[in-house]
Amino acid sequence: MKPRVIEDAILSHVQAQVPQITALIREFVECESPSDDPAAVNRFVELVADRVTPIGHVRTVPGGRFGRLLACEMKLPGRKKSGQILALGHSDTVWPMGTLKAMPFREADGRLWGPGVLDMKSGIAFFIFAVKALRDLEIPVASKVLLQLNPDEEVGSEVSRSFTENNAGHSRAVLVLEPGTGLEGKLKTARKGVGGFAVVVRGRASHAGVDFEAGASAILELARQIERIAGFTRAARGITVNPGVISGGTRSNVVAAEARALIDIRVLRLKDAPALEKKFRALRPFDRRCSIEVSGGLNRPPMERSPGIVKLFRTAQKLAREMGVEVEESLTGGGSDGNFTAALGVPTLDGLGGVGEGAHAANESILVDRIADRTALIAKLLAGV
Numbered sequence: 135m136k137p138r139v140i141e142d143a144i145l146s147h148v149q150a151q152v153p154q155i156t157a158l159i160r161e162f163v164e165c166e167s168p169s170d171d172p173a174a175v176n177r178f179v180e181l182v183a184d185r186v187t188p189i190g191h192v193r194t195v196p197g198g199r200f201g202r203l204l205a206c207e208m209k210l211p212g213r214k215k216s217g218q219i220l221a222l223g224h225s226d227t228v229w230p231m232g233t234l235k236a237m238p239f240r241e242a243d244g245r246l247w248g249p250g251v252l253d254m255k256s257g258i259a260f261f262i263f264a265v266k267a268l269r270d271l272e273i274p275v276a277s278k279v280l281l282q283l284n285p286d287e288e289v290g291s292e293v294s295r296s297f298t299e300n301n302a303g304h305s306r307a308v309l310v311l312e313p314g315t316g317l318e319g320k321l322k323t324a325r326k327g328v329g330g331f332a333v334v335v336r337g338r339a340s341h342a343g344v345d346f347e348a349g350a351s352a353i354l355e356l357a358r359q360i361e362r363i364a365g366f367t368r369a370a371r372g373i374t375v376n377p378g379v380i381s382g383g384t385r386s387n388v389v390a391a392e393a394r395a396l397i398d399i400r401v402l403r404l405k406d407a408p409a410l411e412k413k414f415r416a417l418r419p420f421d422r423r424c425s426i427e428v429s430g431g432l433n434r435p436p437m438e439r440s441p442g443i444v445k446l447f448r449t450a451q452k453l454a455r456e457m458g459v460e461v462e463e464s465l466t467g468g469g470s471d472g473n474f475t476a477a478l479g480v481p482t483l484d485g486l487g488g489v490g491e492g493a494h495a496a497n498e499s500i501l502v503d504r505i506a507d508r509t510a511l512i513a514k515l516l517a518g519v
């Protein structure tokens with residue numbers, strides 16, 4: 135079936151800008167910004183600040199041991215009378231400095247490739263060009279629009295969280311510029327909550343040959359506990375428990391005195407978290423000579439698919455249809471800063487950024503032919519929500 139040819143003023147305008155949008159994405163990707171390198175993140179934040187200065191009031195605030203946070207109130211046409219929309223993203227990537235050497239920015243096979251291109255430097259570029267389009271076309275926007283970029287999203291958003299929650303608390307809606315799901319670029323209307331536990335087992339060391347009976351193996355104890363912990367998974371209810379790291383012992387001829395495990399948990403519903411946490415706290419040793427210490431809990435609450443989120447998604451779907459684009463919704467097990475804003479009850483629509491694949495992977499890339507409709511959709515949402 136041939137796609138319908140639809141005349142859409144914003145889409146046509148943005149389509150003509152794709153080379154400039156691509157150039158900005160390239161600049162962003164070529165300015166590496168790993169979470170654990172605040173100087174590098176600050177260079178990227180400076181670059182973004184420079185690009186948005188003509189179209190917004192920028193300020194940056196210190197991010198502690200991370201780079202600076204960026205907040206920018208956009209200068210948009212129209213009288214501001216109906217509250218604020220928060221556009222949320224992050225400046226950090228998972229890629230260490232120097233990744234560009236092996237994985238340079240390139241355009242090939244209808245895609246843009248490079249570290250952070252999908253997660254989420256293209257989303258930031260789309261937002262900037264969405265604002266430019268509204269300004270160029272003099273389309274009134276009734277809400278104040280605030281862009282916020284966090285420097286620590288990929289490592290848990292510990293520093294930025296309160297800033298995000300504060301800005302979201304003053305907003306009617308949150309648009310998250312993270313990538314969409316899959317090569318269709320589905321929007322994200324639900325995200326699982328994420329947490330982690332550390333389980334430390336202490337046993338009794340002894341010589342494995344001379345004094346075997348006197349030992350109480352922390353490794354054996356932990357192995358038995360892992361089986362039990364993995365059994366906390368309830369896949370049908372959206373609860374997963376993954377023992378992702380284990381370590382312990384010193385030498386093969388020593389009965390291990392200590393062993394530890396790091397466990398990732400995901401929940402679809404906030405109300406499932408306390409029961410799961412309780413199960414962890416209730417772990418008791420099989421071998422009474424061992425002890426168990428449990429720490430951790432839920433770090434990001436789930437983004438639950440609320441009526442407000444569904445309404446926002448339906449609006450996006452309608453606006454996309456004006457351009458002949460069909461967008462669907464998705465649930466993801468991965469967290470974002472949208473989890474925090476949704477948990478406050480603020481309607482949050484996530485996954486508005488790049489359409490592609492390979493986030494955090496060597497094939498990270500976005501589809502060039504989805505740059506225009508994504509940018510236009512962000513513009514339409516800013517004007518239409």
Ligand SMILES: [Zn+2]
Nearest residue numbers: 224253254312
């Ligand atoms: Zn991201």
